[in-house]
Amino acid sequence: MAVTEVPWEQRTEAAAEEPLLTGTPTFTSITRDISAPLERRASLAWWVAFLVALSMLGLGFWLVVDTIRTGIGLWGLNRTVGWGFAITNFVFWVGIGHAGTAISAILLLLRQRFRTSIARAAEAMTIFAVMCAGIFPLIHMGRPWLAMWVFPYPNSRGALWLNFRSPLLWDVFAIGTYFTVSLLFWYVGLVPDLATVRDRASGIRKRIYGWLSLGWNGSTRTWQRYEKACLLLAGLATPLVVSVHTVVSFDFATSVIPGWHTTIFPPYFVVGALFSGFAMVMTLLIITRRVLHLEAFITVGHLQAMAKIILATGSLVGVAYGTELFMAWYSGNPYERFTFFNRAFGPYAWAYWLMVFCNVIVPQIFWSARARRSIAVLFTASILVNVGMWFERFNIVATSLARDFLPSSWSHYTPSWVEVGILLGSFGLFFTCYLLFVRFAPVISYHEVKHTLAEQQSGDSEHAHD
């Protein structure tokens, strides 16, 4: 691949010093290259991808409508297992979203320069993932048309108010806050770039982008306020990275069911979320840079940095699995012990070992720098990690429920094709949104990349002086 110009022998120095932009970019070329996908006709690849995604979305939509019309009975759930694919998908998608916030907020606060090229796409991914996640708690309800009852709005139902002890209600607030802040952060960040697009556009596009860029005029004062707003929102978003998945984990941790009732869940969920989120960003960016010809901006250096995070979080997830097993044994609680034994050796053992393989074993390949720089390895691993993380949630949700306290009630959960279809539909929604995003908004922040370029150039000149 053309982008891997750094020879293997020089990898040690290269890893430290590798430029975040390759080729010979100029401010003009950056604007031109990043704007190119918006200004040219969509490629055949885009159309194919879009139509596939849209079909999946349509399938999912139809199945959701069918579920609401006919009943949750269309799913594979039963009296013992009340939650299956829907809640698994919910936790999965919320987790995916975390990487976006982590990249744009935490890395911004930590002044990690490599974030600039990937932050925009990651933030967009967050928004779309949270949208996908939000659908599931809604449609898993037996009577979704009464979903507004979970919101605290003034009503005439007297004493019937919300139950503030319910983790599901905490979810409503956590996810609601998260979505709002993420959306604001993403949109505020987009404004100067939308103005750039506006300035290059004409006709109806100019009017729309003009409207969307909220009258951006590029003055120093605007820039100064913009920077401040971004910093503030980053500050607001940072605790959410930790809190949202912590609250999601409370759905399980505060229950009495063995396998759910576990104090390790909050950190375990947050780490797992970052892990899966970075894997998803990786998957998306590898495709994006290739399809939109943005290899110069999203370099192997970026991917390598993410691979390191995946290695770290994956190993932490592995430690969490081990801790869980140890605690189940150490507690001496027969129910607890059985649940974990059953996960590893019961009817869902294949799902457990698939999870362990994908989440613990696969990321270890990133100890090797060669692997971290191989697009094929990165892509495969990122997909496997997300498969593994989906199964982690499935293991937690379904296997714990299927065999809990009284053996008389033990059952088995097999999803129906409707549930599988709705999961596909959520991917359809995600990719439809993402594909529209790459067509209509700049995938990479113009001004941040230019900033990086400026830093890089000044850094080069400093090197020259040395």
Next chain:
Amino acid sequence: MNERPWTTDSPSDASGSSSRDEPLAAGLAPEDGLAVDRRGFLKVLGFGAAASLAACERVPVHHVLPFTIAPEHVRAGLPVEYAGTCTACEARCGLLATVRDGRPIKLEGHPDDPRTRGGLCAVGQADLRALYDPDRLRAPTAGGQPTSWTALDQTVRRQLDELREQGLSFLVVTGRETSPTARRLIESFVTDRGQWIEIDLQPQSPQAPIEAYQTLTGSRLQPVVDWSQVDQVVSFSSDYLGAGADPVANTRGVADRRRQAKERGALTHVQIEGSRSLTGAAADRRLAANADERRSLALRLLGEVAARTSESDLATSLKAALSGLSEDEVATRRAQTLAVELLAAGPKGVVVCGDDDPTEQLAVAAINHMIGAVGRSLRLEEPLFESRPRSGVGALRAALADESLGGILTIDVDPVRQLSDGEAVAQRIAALPLSVAISARPTATTRACRLVAAAHHGLECWGDHQRTADRLQIQQPMIQPLFESRAPYENLLQWSGADATDYRTHLKESWEAHVPRPEGVGFDQFWHESVAAGATALPVSEGVASPSFDWTDALAAFRRSAAAVPAPATSVLELELLAEVALRDGRRAHVPWLRELPDPLTRVSWVPVFRISPALAERQGIEDGDELEVQIEERSIRLPARILPGQAEGVVGMPIGYGGEGEDPAWNAYRLTTLAGEGMKWTVAITSLRKTGAHEKLPLMQVWSSTEGRPIVYQVSKPDEAVHAPHHPAASLWKDREKKSPQWHMSIDLDACTGCGACVVACQVENNIPVVGEQGMRDHRDMHWLRIDRYFMGEADDPDVLFEPMMCAQCDHAPCETVCPVTATAHSADGLNQQAYNRCVGTRYCANNCPYKVRRFNWFDYRPKDPVEQLVLNPEVVVRSRGVMEKCTFCVQRIQSARLTARKSDQPGAPKVQTACQQSCPGAAIRFGDATDPEGDIATDRHEPRAFQVLAELGIEPSITYLARVRNRASSEADSSSGSKPHGG
């Protein structure tokens, strides 16, 4: 609730006309006669419209606005209870029907019935749904076409006359008829060229022991066990607690006797059987044995008893007769143990037998005689209604073969399905000039007969029934007939040209003529009192003089059998046709509540299975759900297998209740029966058994049978042995709420629970619980609020069976309550875990977080759609819609109603409430009450040494206390498996 005036006459009686003149629903007229206010007027107007519509089919309509003079005690919207008799089987338990606005909505056992004392089995409970069955015959038919009653009556009368002119005979075929009035009517109906045949088509028929006493004493005598006198019972496959002849009365008798026994030894029960039964599950010890082994064990036991009793001529001759028994160490040791125990109990011991083998029955009768049981634990009574010779299946066969037969009239029986050569019987019937079926439902026999007289359901008719010599029960209509049907015996009145063609009038006349009444009481008063009470006492003649026994024939039979006892062989395979607790002989197999009630032992619902032993399964590599083909000579049947530990190794069990109208005829086990004298043979030798290779997922309510060593259910070896259940942590993050009286709690005595399922159906009726169907059960989406968990403990081949009724424990620290985002489930001040259906959004989080898994979700819209079906719904309980969670509420509607009644009458303290499950329980295992009452049932039970709570260690504070099962068992006994700690099975 106890204020309800259930001792009233029927509504139809008060209005002084025949039952069918009443409209569908009882009155809504204002109490003050003509003082109608606007509201009242609208009510009457609305009702009038509804009543005229409801009565559309019935012309002429006699009363559009009923109850201008309302029958006493009838108030619109308030339930009234009427006494009656259950007609679901021949046990004829006393009934108390709750009638609301003219329709019965719940059947309960009559607390004044001395045999059952308020209990009613699952079939009796479910009989209500048979009344509101949309598939019932709605009008008489001739040749398959609807006809009028007038036309039908004319045809039958004309054809009967023609038969008589041609010198042909006709048959009246009924089941075991328990009504004296109906018997007299049939007798008079068949006087001219007719023959009446009663057929009893169920296993465990009471006829077999009667035949044995006929052989021994020359007179027909029926052995009746007096449970209050029994210390030791040995049962040879008698299923007296399950699907036998009188399970409700027996369950109560046994439970009461066991409750009396505070120390070990009272009513120890040993069961010897081939197929696992409920009675076997309740036994203190159980021996698995096939039919041959049972007969030989009975003979050996007789020999051992004779050897140990004082020298007498009989003992000597018995020993001599049985000397031919082959050597068998195991069987001899078993017989010796049993003999020692029985003789230790002496006259307080008893042996019962449910097998159809005459020698075995004779041996059992001889053992009872030898240990002196007769007159103490066993009474010999003259059976009621045994006067007619030549009756039974054999007689029916013979009569059908008779060339001079010209007509057949079946009343509420289905010989075409229940005889092994049903198709030939159907052809024979079709070829007769006159064939009439009187039936409430389409059956194979109604299809074979040209004329079909649609019959009332038992709850629509008048009648009388007698089960004991001292009591005559009344059957009265609880509802205006729903369809264009007729009381079954009214047909005979019509066709015999009687003066009074109305069955109620006939019944009254019959009573006036035949039933003795107290001195100085006028008939009208006597009649009213009897109807109100549901029964009247009959004067009892002196008991049976002790019969003289003649042992000649019996000794000859023993000698023959002893010589013929085969050596024990494991390769013998036999098929035992058995009645299941829910479907019995299949008469109510169309009632969805019974189809969905899982068999207590196999836990399979909706479909029949072959029950096979684990040893057989292992030998042939069979797994649950594998289809088996069992061949009996040239006939074969294919069913899926279900491995049932406790089956005797070579015994395959098959239920007889399936394969009726509208079902796969291949399920009909009656095709495999053979004749044995006048009765049927229920055990047949299997020619071959093989796996077909097909496999299906069974509709199993419970897949896992082991407790996995978890402390969730207990048994102890004597009544005062303590259970050491884990205790819940002392520390709690929760603030305890103030617990004011009442705090509703329940206690369940597992020693009195036989797992019969009466409570499950009672709960379903009371609480409008939907039926999910076969696929729903396969998907584990049962809706039962109350289920009976069944665990196996002990040896893998013949484990102990433990039943544990499981419903919402109304936890004081309920995990479900904290997790609901919309507060649809919350705790009430009286300790109930409430569920607000209309607030529920259906997240199912509560069900996930329920450690007992007793919450049920409406996956689809399960509400009944058919207007006839809807009549069964209890208006006191919300019918839940799709997407809503539901669960047991300790019958909150009953609590609320009792509370209001108590408040209105200023009664202090907690009101007396019976939950539906508690009311129905034949063993009175369930007690319910205020836990804060230090003298109450609950406080007493909670301090029992056997008391334990399930999963209390989670700190959830459940409101149900269980009392451990007692297995009277000494550790030294050969076949015992001891220990109170559960272990895997």
